[in-house]
Amino acid sequence: MSLKIRLSRGGAKKRPYYRIVVADARSPRDGRFIDRIGSFNPLLAKDAAERVVLDTEKAKAWLEKGAQPTDRVARFLDAAGLLKREAKNNPKKAEPGQKAQERAKEKADKAAAAAAPAEGASAE
Numbered sequence: 690m691s692l693k694i695r696l697s698r699g700g701a702k703k704r705p706y707y708r709i710v711v712a713d714a715r716s717p718r719d720g721r722f723i724d725r726i727g728s729f730n731p732l733l734a735k736d737a738a739e740r741v742v743l744d745t746e747k748a749k750a751w752l753e754k755g756a757q758p759t760d761r762v763a764r765f766l767d768a769a770g771l772l773k774r775e776a777k778n779n780p781k782k783a784e785p786g787q788k789a790q791e792r793a794k795e796k797a798d799k800a801a802a803a804a805a806p807a808e809g810a811s812a813e
Contacts, residue, residue: 691715692756694748694766696729697722706730709743709762711751726751729765741765 691714698719700706709727716722727743734740748771752758758766766772785793 692723692751692754694726694751694756694758694762696759696761704732706732709765711756714757724751727765741768743769745769745771 692711693714694709694711695718696707697710697712698705698707707729708722708725709729710722711724711726712720712722724747726747727741729741730739743765748766748769752766752771758772763772763774767774784790
């Protein structure tokens, strides 16, 4: 049985509140879980102490048993000092996609072709 430490959503519409739970990887996001180890309230200020509440002893025990945290929970565990998470780097994130690059190249070619006859006419 593969275990995940993940977020389970609660709260009203447009007012999210998450529980940090240990659940079977096959169970639905808000479905059955094995243990609740904390909570996360994204509506609070980033420096608020109640924004992330985590039972470190339970989290450490579940990590030792082989539970795998999701990316967001791994951030919380890293902040609590229970897990080392490497910072991710995606240098290609800001580059446009392949089709956008093709359109930009076509546009540049058309502009160069339009500018070439204009230069020839002014030289005469």
